[in-house]
Amino acid sequence: MRHTISVLVENEFGVLARVAGLFSGRGFNIESLSVAPTLDPAVSRMTIVTCGDERILEQINKQLHKLINTIRVIDFTGQDCVEREMALIKVSAEEDTRAEVLRIADIFRAKVVDVAPRCYTIEVTGTPGKVGAIVELLRPMGIRELVRTGPVVLGRGPKAVEK
Amino acid sequence: MKMTGSKILLECLRLEGVETLFGFPGGTVINIYDDLVDSPIRHILTRHEQAAVHAADGYARATGKVGVVIATSGPGATNTVTGIATAYMDSVPLVVVTGQVPTPLIGNDAFQEADIVGITRPITKHNYLVKDVKDLSRIVKEAFYIARTGRPGPVLIDFPKDIQVATTKFDYPATVHLPGYKPTYSGNLRQVEKAVKMMLGAKRPVIYVGGGASSPEAAAALKQLAETLEAPVATTLMGMASIPKRHPLCLGMLGMHGTYYANMAVTESDLLVAVGARFDDRVTGSVPHFAPQASIIHIDIDPTSIKKNVRVDLPIVGDLHEVLNKMVAKLAEYPQEAARAREETGFWRQRIAAWRESHPVHYTPSNSVIKPQFVIEKLRELSAEDAIITTEVGQHQMWTAQFFDFCRPRTFLTSGGLGTMGYGLPAALGAQAAFPERQVIDISGDGSFQMNSQELATLVQFKLPVKIAILNNNYLGMVRQWQQLFFQRRYSQTVLDVPIDFVKLAEAYGAVGFSVSRPDEVEDVIRRAFAEPGPVIMEFKVEREENVIPMVPAGKALNEMVLSS
Numbered sequence: 001m002r003h004t005i006s007v008l009v010e011n012e013f014g015v016l017a018r019v020a021g022l023f024s025g026r027g028f029n030i031e032s033l034s035v036a037p038t039l040d041p042a043v044s045r046m047t048i049v050t051c052g053d054e055r056i057l058e059q060i061n062k063q064l065h066k067l068i069n070t071i072r073v074i075d076f077t078g079q080d081c082v083e084r085e086m087a088l089i090k091v092s093a094e095e096d097t098r099a100e101v102l103r104i105a106d107i108f109r110a111k112v113v114d115v116a117p118r119c120y121t122i123e124v125t126g127t128p129g130k131v132g133a134i135v136e137l138l139r140p141m142g143i144r145e146l147v148r149t150g151p152v153v154l155g156r157g158p159k160a161v162e163k
Numbered sequence: 164m165k166m167t168g169s170k171i172l173l174e175c176l177r178l179e180g181v182e183t184l185f186g187f188p189g190g191t192v193i194n195i196y197d198d199l200v201d202s203p204i205r206h207i208l209t210r211h212e213q214a215a216v217h218a219a220d221g222y223a224r225a226t227g228k229v230g231v232v233i234a235t236s237g238p239g240a241t242n243t244v245t246g247i248a249t250a251y252m253d254s255v256p257l258v259v260v261t262g263q264v265p266t267p268l269i270g271n272d273a274f275q276e277a278d279i280v281g282i283t284r285p286i287t288k289h290n291y292l293v294k295d296v297k298d299l300s301r302i303v304k305e306a307f308y309i310a311r312t313g314r315p316g317p318v319l320i321d322f323p324k325d326i327q328v329a330t331t332k333f334d335y336p337a338t339v340h341l342p343g344y345k346p347t348y349s350g351n352l353r354q355v356e357k358a359v360k361m362m363l364g365a366k367r368p369v370i371y372v373g374g375g376a377s378s379p380e381a382a383a384a385l386k387q388l389a390e391t392l393e394a395p396v397a398t399t400l401m402g403m404a405s406i407p408k409r410h411p412l413c414l415g416m417l418g419m420h421g422t423y424y425a426n427m428a429v430t431e432s433d434l435l436v437a438v439g440a441r442f443d444d445r446v447t448g449s450v451p452h453f454a455p456q457a458s459i460i461h462i463d464i465d466p467t468s469i470k471k472n473v474r475v476d477l478p479i480v481g482d483l484h485e486v487l488n489k490m491v492a493k494l495a496e497y498p499q500e501a502a503r504a505r506e507e508t509g510f511w512r513q514r515i516a517a518w519r520e521s522h523p524v525h526y527t528p529s530n531s532v533i534k535p536q537f538v539i540e541k542l543r544e545l546s547a548e549d550a551i552i553t554t555e556v557g558q559h560q561m562w563t564a565q566f567f568d569f570c571r572p573r574t575f576l577t578s579g580g581l582g583t584m585g586y587g588l589p590a591a592l593g594a595q596a597a598f599p600e601r602q603v604i605d606i607s608g609d610g611s612f613q614m615n616s617q618e619l620a621t622l623v624q625f626k627l628p629v630k631i632a633i634l635n636n637n638y639l640g641m642v643r644q645w646q647q648l649f650f651q652r653r654y655s656q657t658v659l660d661v662p663i664d665f666v667k668l669a670e671a672y673g674a675v676g677f678s679v680s681r682p683d684e685v686e687d688v689i690r691r692a693f694a695e696p697g698p699v700i701m702e703f704k705v706e707r708e709e710n711v712i713p714m715v716p717a718g719k720a721l722n723e724m725v726l727s728s
Binding site: 062 | 280281284285288289292294309341342343344465466467470471
């Protein structure tokens with residue numbers, strides 16, 4: 001089963017390597033990982049998408065906690081939350097497909113952020129499912145390059161995750 | 164007053180109560196070694212950095228204090244890796260300081276540069292690269308704190324040469340601030356209550372003890388718990404010295420080379436209380452067939468150990484000493500129930516006694532050739548009760564576990580998790596450095612001994628009178644045993660058919676050597692060795708193809724033991 005986990009870590013030298021090494025060393029999956037500092041620059045927040053059965057997820061949770069630099073681990077699976085991912089898609093825009101590309105972008109409320117003679121770069125934000133859907137629709141037009149950030153997630157409502 | 168990084172390091176070590184360092188000098192730690200000349204801290208120069216780490220590990224296991232190592236950058240640092248991994252697997256508190264090339268050169272493939280922080284990340288509890296001399300005292304403080312608290316383990320500090328000569332005002336912090344590190348010690352009281360109820364209701368209980376109970380305090384609490392319930396106790400290799408082998412409730416070791424009665428008891432138990440153990444594959448054998456009828460209570464300070472390998476019915480996270488004492492206190496509130504539990508489990512102890520009688524720990528004695536088990540029995544008989552025993556890894560290690568009657572905590576130092584050949588001699592060296600007056604004996608095989616035999620020089624130089632018993636069968640015996648049993652006796656690369664003269668080897672280093680091949684000489688040579696004031700090698704030319712039995716073949720259930728060779 002797919003799980004989205006947020007990890008608050010001390011923003012220290014090598015902390016990303018510790019987390020990534022933990023996953024590779026113990027044979028856990030990482031589908032995606034995004035990381036950046038939080039409001040407090042001494043703390044970074046990682047969002048990791050992983051999968052595994054209940055036993056493996058329990059180990060992932062505990063092993064992440066065991067790292068000295070880890071402050072908190074929150075598994076958002078089954079919780080009410082907002083999950084968003086961004087993608088930049090460089091797609092061919094020939095005379096006969098250009099209008100269709102723009103129409104699809106419009107439907108997904110995506111933006112054209114760069115225009116070249118036979119190519120658009122499109123920025124789209126949404127759930128991983130939505131990003132996947134626009135990628136599938138654009139694929140027949142000829143996607144030249146694609147980059148996805150991997151999802152980030154926040155719980156809904158006024159309550160914030162504390163350190 | 165400003166101080167150099169190198170001086171600050173040594174001052175921090177002194178303030179942490181470090182009396183002995185183990186290490187090996189080199190280019191990037193030369194400043195530290197220069198300052199060491201004026202320091203009250205004793206330094207023991209091993210002949211290899213791996214041995215320095217094992218020595219600090221032996222020192223730590225024997226004393227309960229943090230072992231400290233200094234090594235240079237590059238090869239010095241990479242040589243510490245096996246020692247660090249050994250300590251990590253067995254939860255031994257160490258602080259390892261490695262020199263590093265100057266910070267401007269890091270990443271440039273400089274002479275004797277290695278990314279030791281990267282290399283040791285998965286085998287340390289935590290590690291540091293000192294980038295600013297102002298961080299140094301905080302890092303050392305944290306390193307010692309992390310190494311010795313919670314589930315202990317090794318911490319590495321990589322210390323670049325330019326930071327060693329940089330200066331700053333020295334101020335040793337009184338406390339640490341680690342927001343992400345708060346080990347649980349006390350143990351949840353409601354879980355403890357539930358555990359006590361389960362124990363009082365059990366008909367066939369077994370306590371299974373691992374290395375977590377190695378401290379004298381935890382061992383005492385364990386004994387009290389077992390005696391209150393008259394519950395039998397099986398130990399892992401690491402838990403062996405936590406309960407006296409001769410104690411009527413002690414079943415000896417369980418697992419691959421465990422006793423028949425320990426393995427049968429675990430298999431038929433209805434309640435297994437795991438105490439500071441982690442259900443290693445050498446203990447469980449086939450997991451689906453491990454303790455199939457038992458409810459499992461698991462007490463451990465490390466939450467990741469719980470439910471990692473087996474299902475657990477009742478987890479308790481906490482320090483064993485505290486949790487076991489709480490259990491004993493709780494049990495005292497139920498004296499009648501405890502008395503009834505003792506009575507109702509009487510038949511279970513009788514059943515185990517019958518297994519013990521039908522399948523004791525045994526070997527076939529011989530009048531013509533030395534049996535390795537006989538040597539171990541004699542070593543026990545002739546050594547002091549508080550003697551510290553170390554082993555290497557292999558058949559001799561398992562025979563020591565089976566035939567040496569340990570009776571005190573911290574007297575059996577062996578590489579359990581990693582299984583590091585070459586551990587025993589340097590570990591003995593470290594233990595002897597901690598306890599110059601006690602007997603320290605390395606029980607070894609001829610294969611393992613040669614992995615760190617250079618440390619004979621250290622023993623002689625620092626007047627450490629370790630006694631080394633080599634059970635020489637001219638084989639890598641444990642692998643040979645597997646080849647005999649599972650590979651049709653194809654002895655691929657396990658025959659060490661070189662007539663090494665261990666007596667001359669000892670003498671070459673300025674130690675004393677004895678060699679015997681007849682059973683009637685064994686006792687005499689042990690007496691003579693123990694009477695020598697310095698280090699001694701005793702070579703016993705033993706039965707070459709003796710096997711370690713019982714044996715649970717890898718992946719089989721504990722009750723599928725091979726009982727004879």
